[in-house]
Amino acid sequence: MxxxxxxxxxxxxxCDKCGYKRIEYDSCCNRHCPKCQGxxxxxxxxxxxxxxxxxxxxxSVFTLPHTLNLPALYNMxxxxxxxxxxxxxxxxxxxxxINLSYRKKFLFxxxxxxxxxxxIFSEKLQRAYDDGKLVFPEKFSCLKEPENFKHFLNRxxxxxxxxxxxxxxxxxxxxxxxxxxxxxxxxxxNQRIIDIANGKITFKYRDYKDSNVISKxxxxxxxxxxxxxxxxxxxxxxxxx
Ligand SMILES: [Zn+2]
Numbered sequence: 001m002x003x004x005x006x007x008x009x010x011x012x013x014x015c016d017k018c019g020y021k022r023i024e025y026d027s028c029c030n031r032h033c034p035k036c037q038g039x040x041x042x043x044x045x046x047x048x049x050x051x052x053x054x055x056x057x058x059x060s061v062f063t064l065p066h067t068l069n070l071p072a073l074y075n076m077x078x079x080x081x082x083x084x085x086x087x088x089x090x091x092x093x094x095x096x097x098i099n100l101s102y103r104k105k106f107l108f109x110x111x112x113x114x115x116x117x118x119x120i121f122s123e124k125l126q127r128a129y130d131d132g133k134l135v136f137p138e139k140f141s142c143l144k145e146p147e148n149f150k151h152f153l154n155r156x157x158x159x160x161x162x163x164x165x166x167x168x169x170x171x172x173x174x175x176x177x178x179x180x181x182x183x184x185x186x187x188x189x190n191q192r193i194i195d196i197a198n199g200k201i202t203f204k205y206r207d208y209k210d211s212n213v214i215s216k217x218x219x220x221x222x223x224x225x226x227x228x229x230x231x232x233x234x235x236x237x238x239x240x241x
Contacts, residue, residue: 003028003030004028009026031240032234037185061162077236077237199222
């Protein structure tokens, strides 16, 4: 809320030619600030575009099953770390993949990759649990029992782990631009917030369940708004990329 207001200080800008002066208030540079992140996006996209190689690219998506939502909410740092390490872990099994690819004709068979990711993730999560690194809310306190946790994790591994890989819609350039829409997006953009009054917030949203085209309005209490916003705040040190 203090971003680009006098609270953070300011600097004066003056045109060399006409002498026009303007005061610019300083930015907060926070990872979750919609004003600051919006400006970083084109820069990020430019840099990624410069790195592209003249080869075929594939777009791979990894997800976790919904069963893990609650533990993930209470153990963001550990679970996000494990998740990213598991996705990365797949590509380090070099020799095994190359052997497989001779038979299957492509380097990373999607189903095998998905199973591998699930295995690495489960092992790492079990290890974190054994080391006493996970915390559970009251509602899930039964998971403090090692037998129960084993059962829970076992169940989660049978849930849907949606992993898929596809060719980019057109060019890798388009994919980078597409991903750029998400990498710097914050929970809600300023334009979507219509009104703040009497402890209530009104904002625009799109209803995924209702064709996702029509823009609707919702009014909720400030506390509820902040609660929802905080769900999108990443642990310290984390970036979306
Ligand atoms: Zn800011």
